[in-house]
Amino acid sequence: NAGVTQTPKFRILKIGQSMTLQCAQDMNHNYMYWYRQDPGMGLKLIYYSVGAGITDKGEVPNGYNVSRSTTEDFPLRLELAAPSQTSVYFCASSYSSPGGRDYGYTFGSGTRLTVV
């Protein structure tokens, strides 16, 4: 059982380049999330998805895009990389019960992105 898998683990981008951070989960979780973590800070939510075909903005969505074509995959796209996007990116997933409670909130091991 792999849990939440993120690729790549490290990446260096030049300003203006684009890239896609991959995230896959094998726990059949309905909810998936992307967070960023800056040095010495907690995690901030970028985007989330409550199911295939449904996505919504989090706290810091500017400069990013997401899609959710399957339950398992939730890629994060950076179109025009900027130095302010240098951060560690975490994908997470959870199961939300009909009563609205989230269970099994699980994080991937992160992608460390540097924009130069």
Add this chain to the structure above:
Amino acid sequence: GQQLNQSPQSMFIQEGEDVSMNCTSSSIFNTWLWYKQDPGEGPVLLIALYKAGELTSNGRLTAQFGTTRKDSFLNISASIPSDVGIYFCAGQFSARQLTFGSGTQLTVLP
């Protein structure tokens, strides 16, 4: 947005000592979660709390959901070297979104 104040920011303790850290919020939460993050890894869930007043243990870890729903604490008893890491609290009011504290860096001295 909602803000979480987590304290202390860092702690240096001797192996075998007990540790306590807490989070407070100006807003109420329906769920409190405590995570540990090791260097280069994602956060790992330690304890989840779902009801005000709830006290839950996981081995040497004990966490409580404050009765006002605006705070939570985490205790670690008899600390060991592998307890080293960053501990985060996270609060959740509605489904989907967690608000994270800024973390407590724990160092355990031999």
